[in-house]
Amino acid sequence: MSARTRADLEQLPAYVAGRTVPGSIKLASNEVSEGPLPAAVAAINEAATQVHRYPDMGVATLTGALAERYDVAPEQIAVGCGSVALCEQLVQATCTASDEVVFPWRSFEAYPIITQVVGAKQVRVPLTGAHALDLEAMLAAITPATRLMFVCTPNNPTGTLLRGAELDAFLDRVPSDVLVVLDEAYFEFVDDTDAPDGVEITRARDNVVSLRTFSKAYGLAGARVGYAIAQPKIAEALRKVSIPFSVNALAQAAAVASLRAPEELRRRCADVISERARVHAELTALGYEVPETQANFVWLPLGSRTPAFNEHCLANKVVVRAFGEEGTRVTIGTPEENDRLLAAAKSFPG
Ligand SMILES: *Cc1c(COP(=O)(O)O)cnc(C)c1O
Secondary structure, three states: OOOOOOHHHHHOOOOOOOOOOOOOEEOOOOOOOOOOOHHHHHHHHHHHOOOOOOOOOOOHHHHHHHHHHHOOOHHHEEEEOOHHHHHHHHHHHHOOOOOEEEEEEOOOOHHHHHHHHHOOEEEEEEOOOOOOOOHHHHHHOOOOOEEEEEEEOOOOOOOOOOOHHHHHHHHHHOOOOOEEEEEOOOHHHOOOOOOOOHHHHHHHOOOEEEEEEOOOOOOOOOOOOEEEEOOHHHHHHHHHOOOOOOOOHHHHHHHHHHHOOHHHHHHHHHHHHHHHHHHHHHHHHOOOOOOOOOOOEEEEOOHHHHHHHHHHHHHOOEEOEEEOOOEEEEEOOOHHHHHHHHHHHHHOOO
């Protein structure tokens, strides 16, 4: 007899990471091409001599720096091993087996995996025809068993943004005992003046969490650090279900150093934003349908042509992220990288 694992895990799709192909450029994982901020690298080097010690379990320095940045109490913050760990902790902190998690689909591919692993029920709500979150349908999906909703804005992988007014009207109608997680992994790339700011929303609403990360704009995807801002009771529940010492010392040091370089971060995001506009305009001019995007990627809803486009890009040494026969997500890279993608898009026969 062999050791028994949970039967339901057999059906669980594995998380598909963007591929790294030697000799090719990688525009598959929404990383920033420029690398971490120099101050973060220096901080990691310095912290390296102390890795024989356990990290600060309470993540106090980083929590303090975030509290100051956002003008919230440290008790309102939970730091995690990437915001994806916090997504899982949020489900753990709110759901047991009979409870439901509502999320848009297609959206961040970790949502279904996490929900199933924790043992709660998935309720997937299709996007609108314009590739945006369907808030009306999400409201209609709420039942007495709903405990948590993921609201991803800008949405990964489609890039679409919810406007502040529509999000407010939605939140007014969500029962107050349902936790709404605003997944703002791409917040730093948003330049739409009507965009909501999740942290501001948490000041007025007890059932909202803002989830952000150092993985994307800050260029620390490999360090694994993200954070949640919410009411103290929620943040405390998140800390309770976290694995002890899961935020490592190098990640903490890198994140603290990164927060001290806001000007450099803004400049980098501005570069991505202007390249995003260029890539969007050129792809549109080539005849591609490209939804408006506020993230550091574009979505190409290519349908059945998705696998062929993927192969064509690979042949041109550009790695993109294809989702079945739905579409392809392409990260905005440096101008040279984007030129390579645009050249591949131009020569795509399909
Ligand atoms: C990348 C991403 C995250 C999580 O990133 P971490 O590296 O775990 O911080 C969370 N949500 C969305 C929508 C993402 O795209």
